Amino acid sequence: MRTHPLDVTALVFGLTFLGIVTGWALFEVDLIDAGASAWFLPLLLVGTGLVGIVAWSAKAAVRRPRRSPDDTQHLHS
Amino acid sequence: MVRWRSERHDRGMSESQQTSIESGPVADTGRGPRVSGEQMRDVSRLRRSRTDRKIAGVAGGLARHLDIDPTLIRVVLVVLALFGGAGVVLYGAAWLLVPDEGQSEGVLGTSTETRTIGLVIALIVAAALLLGDGWWFGGLTFPWPLLVLGLVLYLVLRNRGTSAAATAPTPPTPETPEAAPTGTPPTGTPPTDPSLAPSASTPAPRGPRGPTLLGITTACLLVVLGGLGIYELAIADVPTAAYPAAALTVIGVALLVGAWVGRVGGLIVLGLVATVALVVTAASPTLRFGELEDRPVSAADVEAQYAMTAGRTVLDLSGVEDLEALDGRTIELDNRLGEIVVVVPDGLDVSVDAYARPASSTCSARSATGVASTTRSWPPTTPIQTCRSTSASASATWK
Numbered sequence: 001m002r003t004h005p006l007d008v009t010a011l012v013f014g015l016t017f018l019g020i021v022t023g024w025a026l027f028e029v030d031l032i033d034a035g036a037s038a039w040f041l042p043l044l045l046v047g048t049g050l051v052g053i054v055a056w057s058a059k060a061a062v063r064r065p066r067r068s069p070d071d072t073q074h075l076h077s
Numbered sequence: 078m079v080r081w082r083s084e085r086h087d088r089g090m091s092e093s094q095q096t097s098i099e100s101g102p103v104a105d106t107g108r109g110p111r112v113s114g115e116q117m118r119d120v121s122r123l124r125r126s127r128t129d130r131k132i133a134g135v136a137g138g139l140a141r142h143l144d145i146d147p148t149l150i151r152v153v154l155v156v157l158a159l160f161g162g163a164g165v166v167l168y169g170a171a172w173l174l175v176p177d178e179g180q181s182e183g184v185l186g187t188s189t190e191t192r193t194i195g196l197v198i199a200l201i202v203a204a205a206l207l208l209g210d211g212w213w214f215g216g217l218t219f220p221w222p223l224l225v226l227g228l229v230l231y232l233v234l235r236n237r238g239t240s241a242a243a244t245a246p247t248p249p250t251p252e253t254p255e256a257a258p259t260g261t262p263p264t265g266t267p268p269t270d271p272s273l274a275p276s277a278s279t280p281a282p283r284g285p286r287g288p289t290l291l292g293i294t295t296a297c298l299l300v301v302l303g304g305l306g307i308y309e310l311a312i313a314d315v316p317t318a319a320y321p322a323a324a325l326t327v328i329g330v331a332l333l334v335g336a337w338v339g340r341v342g343g344l345i346v347l348g349l350v351a352t353v354a355l356v357v358t359a360a361s362p363t364l365r366f367g368e369l370e371d372r373p374v375s376a377a378d379v380e381a382q383y384a385m386t387a388g389r390t391v392l393d394l395s396g397v398e399d400l401e402a403l404d405g406r407t408i409e410l411d412n413r414l415g416e417i418v419v420v421v422p423d424g425l426d427v428s429v430d431a432y433a434r435p436a437s438s439t440c441s442a443r444s445a446t447g448v449a450s451t452t453r454s455w456p457p458t459t460p461i462q463t464c465r466s467t468s469a470s471a472s473a474t475w476k
Contacts (some may be wrong), residue, residue, distance in 0.1 A: 003338055011332070014333035
């Protein structure tokens, strides 16, 4: 299957959505209580945000020598 | 709100060039130039749009006033309406106070100063509603509205940027491949079309390319949601929140796939909708409508919780034989919309703590020997009614 350059936005939102579902499921089966779930979402957002920053930086670093960073422009807007 | 303020200052610079266009019809109504202060004059220039309106032209007018995309305003208003109704308050206030294009007075016919003050009050009320609502997710205190609002704004701005960029360099495609077979009798050209089409279209898209994932994801969503429905009907109950959770899982997986393969257009918005649905349904675990009536005959039959989304909840404890076993028990009755009736038998001391939202709630208690009833306020705007029944048969009703 042909892949394209990493879509960081899709990656971050995909991870965030799956993380939210995981948090809900853990809470639903009583693996985490209300107190723990309070920590879950902020930590999740920080985590996926960091993944996004790292992925974007890695992508920009790989791209810079070959091409202008024009391709990543839509990520700024 | 911050944005509004900063835009207002920005516009101070360009106002002189745009005055003739922006306030032309307004200035012609005979009122002349506004004489109040700088900010006052800016707000007073706000008009509801006649040409770009979905309901009353508030979003269109506000967008022109702020020189931004009306879609942005509409999305923000809808999101704000979902959380605590802040969007409804803002829209309603603007509808009543802000004049139509070419008019100098709004529906309420207020003076400019009153209008400005009214709009500021509406902003404050909306902010209070926004901050007071949606801070829950299984006990989690988190500013959900702000998060969702931020994401939606980001997406709208991002889409606007890419669509503007995409329309500019679109190469003129001579004929679409499907136009040839339908419009003209079959010729020798169709076989060459498939090879031509990709090569002609490949230079155009800049970002991720490939087949869009929206269609296949929607199909998967239908299968998963339908399957869950069949499972619930045939095998076991599932919590309502399982549906948006399943949808969110499918969308999340599709997005992860889309990070490397295909295009994810629309999936993120779909995921945000599913997230909101999950949060809403997780907060009220079961959606139940109608009448919930329970007449337990033993203390063991009395549930700890009775939850109802909308309708009538009746708990008749008069048939319980082993009343002593109820000592120290706490029974929660949650009825989001409707009426709760609790019938208490003789010889049972009951302490009732009831709180109701919104503020319009009444508590009445009837008893053979008397029920002490007190009312206090919690939280500040919401009344809490405490009906204390001391023995005897009592029936307390909250509406």
